[in-house]
Amino acid sequence: MAPTKVLDPENINENIKNLVYAVRGELYIRASELQKEGKKIIFTNVGNPHALGQKPLTFPRQVMALCQAPFLIDDPNVDLLFPADAIARAKLYLSYTSGGLGAYSDSRGLPGIRQEVCDFLLQRDGYPSDPDLIFLTDGASKGVMQLLNIIVRDKKDGILCPIPQYPLYSATIELVGGTLVPYYLNEENNWGLDIKDLRQQVAAARNKGINVRALVFINPGNPTGQCLSESNLRDLIEFCHNENILMLADEVYQQNIYQDERPFLSAKKVLMDLGLPYSKEVELVSFHTVSKGYWGECGQRGGYFELTNIHPKAVDELYKVASISLSPNVPGQIFVGLMVNPPKPNDISYPRYLQESKSILESLRRRAHIMTDGFNSCRNITCNFTEGAMYSFPKVKLPPAAVAAAKAAGKAPDVFYCIKLLEATGISTVPGSGFGQKEGTFHLRTTILPSEEDMPEVMQMFKKFNDEFMSAYEGDLLTNNHHL
Amino acid sequence: MAPTKVLDPENINENIKNLVYAVRGELYIRASELQKEGKKIIFTNVGNPHALGQKPLTFPRQVMALCQAPFLIDDPNVDLLFPADAIARAKLYLSYTSGGLGAYSDSRGLPGIRQEVCDFLLQRDGYPSDPDLIFLTDGASKGVMQLLNIIVRDKKDGILCPIPQYPLYSATIELVGGTLVPYYLNEENNWGLDIKDLRQQVAAARNKGINVRALVFINPGNPTGQCLSESNLRDLIEFCHNENILMLADEVYQQNIYQDERPFLSAKKVLMDLGLPYSKEVELVSFHTVSKGYWGECGQRGGYFELTNIHPKAVDELYKVASISLSPNVPGQIFVGLMVNPPKPNDISYPRYLQESKSILESLRRRAHIMTDGFNSCRNITCNFTEGAMYSFPKVKLPPAAVAAAKAAGKAPDVFYCIKLLEATGISTVPGSGFGQKEGTFHLRTTILPSEEDMPEVMQMFKKFNDEFMSAYEGDLLTNNHHL
Numbered sequence: 001m002a003p004t005k006v007l008d009p010e011n012i013n014e015n016i017k018n019l020v021y022a023v024r025g026e027l028y029i030r031a032s033e034l035q036k037e038g039k040k041i042i043f044t045n046v047g048n049p050h051a052l053g054q055k056p057l058t059f060p061r062q063v064m065a066l067c068q069a070p071f072l073i074d075d076p077n078v079d080l081l082f083p084a085d086a087i088a089r090a091k092l093y094l095s096y097t098s099g100g101l102g103a104y105s106d107s108r109g110l111p112g113i114r115q116e117v118c119d120f121l122l123q124r125d126g127y128p129s130d131p132d133l134i135f136l137t138d139g140a141s142k143g144v145m146q147l148l149n150i151i152v153r154d155k156k157d158g159i160l161c162p163i164p165q166y167p168l169y170s171a172t173i174e175l176v177g178g179t180l181v182p183y184y185l186n187e188e189n190n191w192g193l194d195i196k197d198l199r200q201q202v203a204a205a206r207n208k209g210i211n212v213r214a215l216v217f218i219n220p221g222n223p224t225g226q227c228l229s230e231s232n233l234r235d236l237i238e239f240c241h242n243e244n245i246l247m248l249a250d251e252v253y254q255q256n257i258y259q260d261e262r263p264f265l266s267a268k269k270v271l272m273d274l275g276l277p278y279s280k281e282v283e284l285v286s287f288h289t290v291s292k293g294y295w296g297e298c299g300q301r302g303g304y305f306e307l308t309n310i311h312p313k314a315v316d317e318l319y320k321v322a323s324i325s326l327s328p329n330v331p332g333q334i335f336v337g338l339m340v341n342p343p344k345p346n347d348i349s350y351p352r353y354l355q356e357s358k359s360i361l362e363s364l365r366r367r368a369h370i371m372t373d374g375f376n377s378c379r380n381i382t383c384n385f386t387e388g389a390m391y392s393f394p395k396v397k398l399p400p401a402a403v404a405a406a407k408a409a410g411k412a413p414d415v416f417y418c419i420k421l422l423e424a425t426g427i428s429t430v431p432g433s434g435f436g437q438k439e440g441t442f443h444l445r446t447t448i449l450p451s452e453e454d455m456p457e458v459m460q461m462f463k464k465f466n467d468e469f470m471s472a473y474e475g476d477l478l479t480n481n482h483h484l
Numbered sequence: 485m486a487p488t489k490v491l492d493p494e495n496i497n498e499n500i501k502n503l504v505y506a507v508r509g510e511l512y513i514r515a516s517e518l519q520k521e522g523k524k525i526i527f528t529n530v531g532n533p534h535a536l537g538q539k540p541l542t543f544p545r546q547v548m549a550l551c552q553a554p555f556l557i558d559d560p561n562v563d564l565l566f567p568a569d570a571i572a573r574a575k576l577y578l579s580y581t582s583g584g585l586g587a588y589s590d591s592r593g594l595p596g597i598r599q600e601v602c603d604f605l606l607q608r609d610g611y612p613s614d615p616d617l618i619f620l621t622d623g624a625s626k627g628v629m630q631l632l633n634i635i636v637r638d639k640k641d642g643i644l645c646p647i648p649q650y651p652l653y654s655a656t657i658e659l660v661g662g663t664l665v666p667y668y669l670n671e672e673n674n675w676g677l678d679i680k681d682l683r684q685q686v687a688a689a690r691n692k693g694i695n696v697r698a699l700v701f702i703n704p705g706n707p708t709g710q711c712l713s714e715s716n717l718r719d720l721i722e723f724c725h726n727e728n729i730l731m732l733a734d735e736v737y738q739q740n741i742y743q744d745e746r747p748f749l750s751a752k753k754v755l756m757d758l759g760l761p762y763s764k765e766v767e768l769v770s771f772h773t774v775s776k777g778y779w780g781e782c783g784q785r786g787g788y789f790e791l792t793n794i795h796p797k798a799v800d801e802l803y804k805v806a807s808i809s810l811s812p813n814v815p816g817q818i819f820v821g822l823m824v825n826p827p828k829p830n831d832i833s834y835p836r837y838l839q840e841s842k843s844i845l846e847s848l849r850r851r852a853h854i855m856t857d858g859f860n861s862c863r864n865i866t867c868n869f870t871e872g873a874m875y876s877f878p879k880v881k882l883p884p885a886a887v888a889a890a891k892a893a894g895k896a897p898d899v900f901y902c903i904k905l906l907e908a909t910g911i912s913t914v915p916g917s918g919f920g921q922k923e924g925t926f927h928l929r930t931t932i933l934p935s936e937e938d939m940p941e942v943m944q945m946f947k948k949f950n951d952e953f954m955s956a957y958e959g960d961l962l963t964n965n966h967h968l
Contacts, residue, residue, distance in 0.1 A: 006697050006730040006767055007798035012634050013660075016801050024591060024807035032590075046810070050583035061553045068815075069549035071542065077564040081556055097783070099534035104782040106516075107508060138622055138785070141809045149659075150496050171808045175633075176497075213490050246490040283490050298588040299581070299814035301622070314491035317500050323508035324655045325625045326530070329813045330783035331552075 019174035022167050022434020027418050031428035042458060044446040045428045047222075047390040049296030052449045056297065057356050059086060059349040060338040066090035067101055067334055085347045093334050101330045107323040109136025109304070110330070113337040117304055120340035125269035133307040133315065136336055138328045140252050140289040140303040145172050147248060147285055147305070150318060151214050152178035158210035160201065160245070162193070164393065164435035164443070166222040181205040181212055182436060187395065190384050191224035193217070195235045202243060215240055218250040220257065220264070220388025223435050223445040225368075227262040227387045233270040237282055246283040252303075253389040255293030258365040262387070268308060284308040290335040292390065294360040302332030302339075364390070367448045367455055374459035378466045386448055393432070396442045396466075402473035414442040420469060425461040503658035506651050506918020511902050515912035526942060528930040529912045531706075531874040533780030536933045540781065541840050543570060543833040544822040550574030551585055551818055569831045577818050585814045591807040593620025593788070594814070597821040601788055604824035609753035617791040617799065620820055622812045624736050624773040624787040629656050631732060631769055631789070634802060635698050636662035642694035644685065644729070646677070648877065648919035648927070650706040665689040665696055666920060671879065674868050675708035677701070679719045686727060699724055702734040704741065704748070704872025707919050707929040709852075711746040711871045717754040721766055730767040736787075737873040739777030742849040746871070752792060768792040774819040776874065778844040786816030786823075848874070851932045851939055858943035862950045870932055877916070880926045880950075886957035898926040904953060909945040 028045050035041045062082050067090050072078050096112030097103055114131035121129040137143040158181040161169045173180045183198045185191045202212050219228045240247050249267040257264055268286055272279050289303035343350040368386040375383035375394040383394035398413050406416030414431035422428055432443025450458045512529050519525045546566050551574050556562050580596030581587055598615035605613040621627040642665040645653045657664045667682045669675045686696050703712040724731050733751040741748055752770055756763050773787035827834040852870040859867035859878040867878035882897050890900030898915035906912055916927025934942045
């Protein structure tokens with residue numbers, strides 16, 4: 001008999017076994033299987049715009065092509081395929097590197113790009129930034145993982161996360177061996193942040209001996225789509241200051257805003273506006289990415305974080321850890337540069353850039369409405385408007401018979417519902433339990449990314465499925481409704 | 485008084501504080517400072533070929549430019565700038581994606597590229613591979629980190645590492661909270677692997693209550709450059725089988741071979757050749773990258789690992805962890821495809837590809853000789869030939885007065901020597917203590933990557949510095965030699 005394997009499931013790192021990442025969990029794996037069998041799947045489980053037909057912006061891709069193939073710049077025919085401002089920009093970015101895109105950069109990223117990020121932050125917030133406190137990363141997720149890894153020492157270290165939350169946080173906290181301390185967003189108040197609940201959760205966690213060390217907030221919200229107001233942010237900062245809690249500001253959806261009352265405000269700006277002692281004392285890490293906005297360049301894996309009021313020795317330690325994997329991918333760094341420094345009004349490529357980015361953003365806004373309205377027209381479903389980000393997170397009131405059927409099938413009720421939806425329609429969503437939800441409530445998350453053209457059909461398929469599902473599990477009542 | 489910060493150095497994850505990554509450690513940081521002050525620095529601390537002037541291969545960059553800017557493919561002038569086989573290849577790779585390079589791929593990477601890796605492995609080794617057991621990664625380092633993370637449960641879990649070793653291993657083992665169990669390569673025997681020493685180290689570690697779970701080996705060696713023979717590899721596999729130890733095969737330098745007696749043999753091939761029970765029982769993970777070879781595409785961050793005889797549930801867990809950061813960067817994946825499937829003899833781009841890759845490899849071979857010979861002509865220095873990989877790892881016999889001076893300066897003797905070298909010449913190396921070395925011996929690691937043209941001058945600067953250093957610390961004896 002062969003001995004037990006080293007990587008026998010009994011013998012692997014428990015943190016890895018325990019962690020759950022629902023966005024690519026059971027539903028995604030089932031969807032991939034069905035796709036292999038030939039079923040048409042609409043992948044709305046993850047915010048992956050290009051996979052659903054969104055076209056990349058042209059200018060950044062021109063610059064990137066030239067950076068990858070710098071010999072084109074010297075080709076006499078280059079002007080036939082590339083505008084002059086793309087050529088100039090490629091030359092600039094190549095001058096930031098030592099050896100082009102094939103050379104490792106500094107482990108925090110190319111200094112020239114980090115300076116562009118600082119210029120962008122100054123323009124956005126009105127406050128200066130230090131390039132040595134900007135770390136470029138392979139997407140924002142990698143940065144979040146680096147931060148949680150340095151903050152968490154053991155199971156007694158607690159990280160406050162909104163519920164519902166993006167499971168990057170719950171999964172990574174489990175991976176690094178910490179404890180997630182939940183605070184609940186208020187669905188009745190459009191997923192608003194409730195400082196009173198936050199205060200209670202911190203007190204309760206501390207009573208249990210948890211060191212509450214950091215707070216995650218996502219603005220605009222994922223999966224909830226809410227946009228925080230200035231006063232919300234101020235309260236949050238004051239709270240964290242009083243309680244000596246480090247703030248992790250997930251601001252990857254800062255360009256995805258679908259209402260005009262609350263434009264995006266960065267935590268950094270609100271913190272600096274508050275002045276002393278906050279502006280010098282509150283530890284803040286802010287994350288951004290090229291994967292969202294009207295860019296949607298997920299596959300390029302570009303992002304950054306900015307450190308504010310972080311102890312210089314901790315900055316050194318973060319630098320040291322980043323250096324183990326040598327450098328973030330350099331093409332992704334260039335995309336960060338392009339995102340923070342897009343074409344300007346007098347540039348040749350500006351009109352096209354403006355037209356492309358505006359049309360994506362305006363369409364997303366319309367789709368946010370179509371989807372919210374569509375869900376709210378469905379039986380037993382209520383849905384807050386997607387004020388920002390890329391998701392709709394409707395609440396599904398599941399009939400007791402459906403809950404019982406799920407139990408019999410050994411599934412959580414929302415998982416049961418989402419699998420039925422997938423099998424009936426090909427729409428691949430993520431059950432609310434993957435994000436956390438109040439006991440006894442059930443949700444699902446879907447992106448608002450199916451193309452505007454496809455959206456009516458997607459919502460119709462959904463409605464038809466939901467009607468039949470509710471009919472099947474609400475018995476007589478249903479039969480009556482059905483014949484109305 | 486402000487309260488202690490959350491990220492006060494006292495309060496951060498101890499594993500992170502304890503880890504050391506010398507390749508970008510004290511020497512690198514000092515070199516970066518000197519560079520900022522205007523000094524010309526020759527960065528030989530890290531295998532980063534393009535940063536020292538190596539040109540990228542043309543064909544892969546053409547394909548990548550087209551993949552990044554697919555609209556060029558439809559441009560009537562595309563043929564003026566791109567050969568037909570690059571266009572065809574770009575179309576093929578785009579067909580592997582769902583939405584081009586801007587879409588997240590599967591968390592293991594694009595299935596089409598994983599199939600190309602399997603085709604390459606079949607051709608290289610003569611044995612089939614399964615695309616679901618190939619994981620594409622952001623460079624090989626990220627893969628190594630994923631594996632060590634799942635293997636190590638706590639401080640009692642031991643990982644065998646060669647000494648000297650590439651500090652990715654020591655740093656990551658510290659990061660994930662395990663214990664490094666050293667085994668010593670034999671410098672007198674051209675850095676050969678000594679199974680007897682290995683056996684003793686395992687026994688000693690087990691006596692101390694360490695669960696020895698995995699063995700790292702690097703072939704060709706980093707920093708040592710040795711190439712393992714088939715019988716070496718067979719012994720190693722049998723040993724791991726008998727001791728129930730998982731094998732981590734770092735084979736990133738498989739294309740970098742500078743002698744003809746021992747061509748590269750993969751651990752997978754030797755394992756399969758051994759037949760039963762080994763071929764079905766030994767747990768093996770093999771790593772490869774686009775950063776080395778004649779590619780040197782470090783900044784693109786592309787790599788893969790192959791799992792052999794790993795428990796299917798452990799494979800699932802690795803997939804789950806990979807999914808937290810969604811997908812490796814897609815351009816890096818395409819580079820992996822290009823590396824494993826380069827132009828073939830009848831392709832338009834073949835002659836150029838052949839000429840470029842051959843000239844890089846032949847020059848590296850000549851540089852390996854120039855460097856070894858150069859070091860061996862220096863006073864108090866002996867150096868094994870670089871049979872493979874990209875490094876030279878000479879032993880420096882430091883005079884007692886130099887060791888005393890280092891002590892007085894609060895530095896390890898080899899660090900002291902390397903800093904003096906850096907300050908005198910601008911040559912940025914890594915002290916042997918960063919890799920591990922036998923007590924009382926001192927080494928440094930330098931890459932063989934300075935251009936062939938620059939190499940004589942680099943070696944001359946080194947020799948001059950070393951002469952003066954030895955003169956200064958060997959007193960009279962020295963003065964005599966100096967005047968010979």
